[in-house]
Amino acid sequence: MAEKIKNFFKKKKSDAKFKLAGPGHKLTESTTSFDKPTTKNQYTVKPRNNLSEEARRAAEAAEARLQSKQQQDKNFNTSFAAIQAQVKRELEAEKKATSERKSSQSPVLNRAKSSDTEVEISPVLAVNGVYFKCPMVGPEILSKEEWRKKIREFLYAQLEFEQGLTAALMIHNLNKNREKISICVDTLCKYLENIVNNPTEEKYQRIRMSNRVFSEKVLPMEGALNLLLGAGFIEQNLTIDDKEEKYLVFSQDRVENLDTLRALCDALRSAEPIPLELDRNLQVLSPSQAAKRTELPTTFYALTPEEIKREQQLRLDAVEKAMQLRTKVMREKDELREIKKYKFALIRIRFPDGLFLQGTFAVFEKLVNIYEFVRDNLEYEDMPFILSNATGQKLNDEEEMEKTLVDLRLVPASILTFQWDPAVQDELSASPRYLKHEILMLVQAL
Structure with missing residues (x-):
């Protein structure tokens, strides 16, 4: 409301200035239409007699006073500018001192804020969250x-x-x-x-x-x-x-x-809860980006941050026990217990041209959902392809398609390698592009 009042009075002042300037006219109009003459040629100029000595001295004195007044105004303006600059410097110094004082009084709080910011924009996070x-x-x-x-x-x-x-x-x-x-x-x-x-x-x-x-x-x-x-x-x-x-x-x-x-x-x-659909949070990464962004945010965990820290401590305490000989069943049991800590999985698909297609999945989604995700982003959607895991095992038979990401041990994060099906390999070998043009536009700048 205060801003509206200011603008109101500002407009009123502007209108008043235009009124004082007299009636306006178009640039194309002739000035002879006005009653009062506006140029010297329309006046009768009478020649003036030479000034008397007394009048000349008075004129010189008036000119001197005018110059003195102008010099005083000039000095005042300069002085005022200097005062403004000095005040500005003092205010900045005071602000800096206050900031430093707060930093020294609450270093823990400042570190916490810094940490929160790092979690949100950290360059090592593979993804900023789950959406x-x-x-x-x-x-x-x-x-x-x-x-x-x-x-x-x-x-x-x-x-x-x-x-x-x-x-x-x-x-x-x-x-x-x-x-x-x-x-x-x-x-x-x-x-x-x-x-x-x-x-x-x-x-x-x-x-x-x-x-x-x-x-x-x-x-x-x-x-x-x-x-x-x-x-x-x-x-x-x-x-x-x-x-x-x-x-x-x-x-x-x-x-x-x-x-x-x-x-x-x-x-x-x-009635049931209004359903939410997991967004894939699709990203396209270069090899260097994929190498840097390896950490998962806490939203991927089924545990709270405090529980995660406690689990980490328990793992450290159990290092000695882990060194003991264990059966395959014991190892698989421990591995499955570790996997159950996660609610989501980050899946990256590595293409032969070096790019990575990245998406977020729920841990109990099936392998077929990953295939659908990849197919939706391919330049040639109808062409068959194969995904392989880190050991080179091809994941493409019907039985595996119905397995969950937990069953396939793709949780919490995995890289799958893309290749065209051998049946169409020769046909598509000349194509330099795997992903759709609009998806390639998503490649994140370094």
């Missing part, structure tokens, strides 16, 4: 936490249009504990079904809000109260047995018919 899509809500690609916030906003925005069904989705999407959600859904359905099955029984049309079951199992669940309000309940203070309490009271006037309650029960039981 998702949600076509039901919007076209954005966001982290899971960002989608939780956006879904919450989306559902609350829909409440005024369809309160009952939206509230059913809220219960399943905005509460985390699945067991508590199930208990809440069963309780709400019982309230509604009691009314449907006993439409004349008043006791089923009232819910005492201080009731233990309601206050502990229903009210704390986000969206539960909204569902009851959408089902025709209203909050009222009632006096029963000489005791005034707050109740939710069903009013059939607030719903079309009892079939609305049946529909809400069905919605409660069939």
Whole structure:
């Protein structure tokens, strides 16, 4: 608002200056149309007599005073500029001193901030995070936490249009504990079904809000109260047995018919969390970039950062035990336990031209999903190809296609080598390009 006021007065001042300048005219118009002459040729200039000695001295004195005044103004302006520069230097020095003082007082905090920044933009991270899509809500690609916030906003925005069904989705999407959600859904359905099955029984049309079951199992669940309000309940203070309490009271006037309650029960039981689709976070890397970017962010782990640190310490403590002779079964068991720490896998496909195609996958996705990912980005999508693991084993038979990334030991990160199927190798050997042109444009600058 203050900025608008400033602009308002600025405009008023500008308008006033134009008015003082007199009426305007077009450059193509002749100036002779004005009443007052504007050039010297239109005046009658009378010759002046030579100045007297006294007048000459007065003129010289006036000129001297004018020059003195100009010199004073000049000195003042210079002095003012110097003052401005000095003040600026002092302010900068004070700001620097304050910054250094804060740094010396809280080095741990500063290191933590620096560390957070490194996690976000570290050049050694293979990928900055895990991202998702949600076509039901919007076209954005966001982290899971960002989608939780956006879904919450989306559902609350829909409440005024369809309160009952939206509230059913809220219960399943905005509460985390699945067991508590199930208990809440069963309780709400019982309230509604009691009314449907006993439409004349008043006791089923009232819910005492201080009731233990309601206050502990229903009210704390986000969206539960909204569902009851959408089902025709209203909050009222009632006096029963000489005791005034707050109740939710069903009013059939607030719903079309009892079939609305049946529909809400069905919605409660069939509703599920709004699904998120894992985004591949597609990247194309040069060989030098692939060599540098090797670390995975913490979002790839199924454990919290604290649990990860504890696991690392336990591994260090178990180094001596690892040196002992172990059977193949023992080693495989330990390897599988290690793999289960991850929720996502980073897969890189190395092409003969040296480029890497990189994508993010859930650990229980199948090998066929990797093949589909590669095929979608190839210049010749219909041509058969083969992917091989680090040991050179070809992963292309039907049985392997249905195996998960965990089963194939491709977790948490693996590099697969691309080659055309021998049947089309000669046909495509002259082609210098493997990936689509628009995908090649994604090659990240060094």
